[in-house]
Amino acid sequence: MPYVVIKCGGSILNQLPDAFFENILQIKQQYQLDPIIVHGGGPAISAALEKMRIKTRFINGMRVTTEPVLNVVEMVLSGSINKSITRKLSSMGAKAIGISGTDCGLLTAKKLDYDKLGFVGEIESVNSHVLQALLGQQFIPVISPLALSKNGQRLNINADLAAAAIAKKMNAALWMVTDVPGVMHEGKVLPHLTPEQVEMLIRKKAVTGGMIPKVRAAAECIQSGVKEVVIVNGMEENSLLRLAGGGKMGTKFTGNGVLIDG
Ligand SMILES: Nc1ncnc2c1ncn2[C@@H]1O[C@H](COP(=O)(O)OP(=O)(O)O)[C@@H](O)[C@H]1O
Numbered sequence: 001m002p003y004v005v006i007k008c009g010g011s012i013l014n015q016l017p018d019a020f021f022e023n024i025l026q027i028k029q030q031y032q033l034d035p036i037i038v039h040g041g042g043p044a045i046s047a048a049l050e051k052m053r054i055k056t057r058f059i060n061g062m063r064v065t066t067e068p069v070l071n072v073v074e075m076v077l078s079g080s081i082n083k084s085i086t087r088k089l090s091s092m093g094a095k096a097i098g099i100s101g102t103d104c105g106l107l108t109a110k111k112l113d114y115d116k117l118g119f120v121g122e123i124e125s126v127n128s129h130v131l132q133a134l135l136g137q138q139f140i141p142v143i144s145p146l147a148l149s150k151n152g153q154r155l156n157i158n159a160d161l162a163a164a165a166i167a168k169k170m171n172a173a174l175w176m177v178t179d180v181p182g183v184m185h186e187g188k189v190l191p192h193l194t195p196e197q198v199e200m201l202i203r204k205k206a207v208t209g210g211m212i213p214k215v216r217a218a219a220e221c222i223q224s225g226v227k228e229v230v231i232v233n234g235m236e237e238n239s240l241l242r243l244a245g246g247g248k249m250g251t252k253f254t255g256n257g258v259l260i261d262g
Pocket residue numbers: 008009010011012040041042177178179180182183184185206207208209210211214
């Protein structure tokens with residue numbers, strides 16, 4: 001069964017209707033696509049930090065992560081958010097299993113730039129055996145984006161980058177579900193983007209904030225041979241079913257200089 005990594009952004013998680021989660025089950029049953037869920041939770045982390053009066057800030061879409069921030073990141077991502085998605089899918093009859101990237105050596109990472117970002121990591125390895133073992137038993141893995149370094153340090157990973165690394169390793173399609181209908185430019189959704197155009201849009205500041213790691217992760221995936229990377233709005237009706245059926249929606253990433261018709 002081919003795999004699809006579905007990255008659910010924190011921007012939209014709270015608003016996703018039941019139909020979105022039902023779609024996850026349907027793509028498995030009707031389209032024989034094996035889903036791997038990777039979730040974010042940026043806004044929920046920021047809200048929890050605010051409640052605890054811990055200051056937080058972002059550099060190019062990455063949260064500067066001190067030790068106290070890291071504790072809250074893990075609590076929110078691997079705790080409430082991971083469990084609520086897993087519960088929702090389980091209540092619909094799926095064999096959903098929530099795991100952290102730090103479990104079973106699933107994700108290992110090294111510090112990206114400690115002086116600037118603190119405990120933020122970039123993925124070094126994905127343990128595909130763990131995922132294959134779960135998928136082989138018809139489980140739907142629901143993954144929170146934390147990783148361990150070689151010496152056992154927890155690291156905060158941007159969920160887009162975690163999803164991209166998993167898609168690359170599993171040779172899976174990558175669907176990035178967010179709160180906008182795709183990458184916007186001058187008021188319109190760009191139906192296609194190449195890695196070159198991605199860097200140009202970032203330079204022009206047409207792509208900012210959390211969209212920066214998203215488009216960079218998407219471009220890198222395509223350059224590494226991932227066949228399908230799409231950014232879509234999770235609120236569009238049956239977005240996942242339409243993607244599974246080959247429908248055109250959101251922003252699709254393509255290789256440099258490749259002519260595409262869909
Ligand atoms: N060119 C762009 N097109 C669309 N969204 C953009 C663009 N530049 C910045 N953004 C912002 O990126 C946000 C999505 O990123 P983010 O909030 O990190 O989402 P998620 O939590 O789903 O990963 C959008 O809501 C929008 O505010």
